[in-house]
Amino acid sequence: KNEVEQSPQNLTAQEGEFITINCSYSVGISALHWLQQHPGGGIVSLFMLSSGKKKHGRLIATINIQEKHSSLHITASHPRDSAVYICAVVETSGSRLTFGEGTQLTVNP
Amino acid sequence: EPEVTQTPSHQVTQMGQEVILRCVPISNHLYFYWYRQILGQKVEFLVSFYNNEISEKSEIFDDQFSVERPDGSNFTLKIRSTKLEDSAMYFCASNPQLPSNQPQHFGDGTRLSIL
Numbered sequence: 001k002n003e004v005e006q007s008p009q010n011l012t013a014q015e016g017e018f019i020t021i022n023c024s025y026s027v028g029i030s031a032l033h034w035l036q037q038h039p040g041g042g043i044v045s046l047f048m049l050s051s052g053k054k055k056h057g058r059l060i061a062t063i064n065i066q067e068k069h070s071s072l073h074i075t076a077s078h079p080r081d082s083a084v085y086i087c088a089v090v091e092t093s094g095s096r097l098t099f100g101e102g103t104q105l106t107v108n109p
Numbered sequence: 110e111p112e113v114t115q116t117p118s119h120q121v122t123q124m125g126q127e128v129i130l131r132c133v134p135i136s137n138h139l140y141f142y143w144y145r146q147i148l149g150q151k152v153e154f155l156v157s158f159y160n161n162e163i164s165e166k167s168e169i170f171d172d173q174f175s176v177e178r179p180d181g182s183n184f185t186l187k188i189r190s191t192k193l194e195d196s197a198m199y200f201c202a203s204n205p206q207l208p209s210n211q212p213q214h215f216g217d218g219t220r221l222s223i224l
Contacts, residue, residue: 033213035215040217041220042217043152044215045212045214086151086152088152095165096142096157097144097154097213098154099151101150102151
């Protein structure tokens with residue numbers, strides 16, 4: 001069974017700070033997703049990765065398949081980035097997403 | 110941009126009653142999913158559906174649950190004889206391809222409250 005661990009569980013930052021959220025998993029995967037969940041509950045897909053690095057605006061996601069680890073970085077953080085960030089993986093044996101617990105990010109002005 | 114839509118946004122039901130949660134996936138998508146998130150917990154996979162049949166289901170998805178795509182546009186999750194522990198946010202998602210190849214598109218969720 002794949003375990004998906006995220007750290008930290010909670011993160012508070014000042015506006016403008018560089019943010020890093022980490023995700024590690026225990027078995028082989030075909031893809032890793034970073035998702036954002038806002039207080040109303042809706043989930044938005046940020047990135048899907050199977051190797052390397054992706055960038056979208058101030059967000060950067062990286063993955064190291066050998067180390068079974070991924071990071072999500074937010075540069076120049078802003079209060080509107082406050083949300084829960086969730087890592088989810090697709091195992092090579094199936095199509096389901098297995099989710100981490102999420103990281104609650106709060107960015108203060 | 111096309112969206113996955115879920116109705117209702119909030120459903121309150123008495124324990125033991127049947128409930129149907131509805132989803133309209135994005136029109137050209139082929140893979141459909143239901144997930145559940147109990148308050149304060151992580152999101153959990155329930156079931157995936159492709160080519161008019163269940164392709165994968167979790168241990169949570171027991172005989173109490175069923176899914177259907179009755180008319181080529183709606184994708185429904187039925188929960189028979191609801192229990193208190195079924196109270197959760199239920200998310201529908203769809204993909205044009207497998208989620209190893211494409212990001213998933215999620216609906217805004219249905220909050221199910223069992224009394």
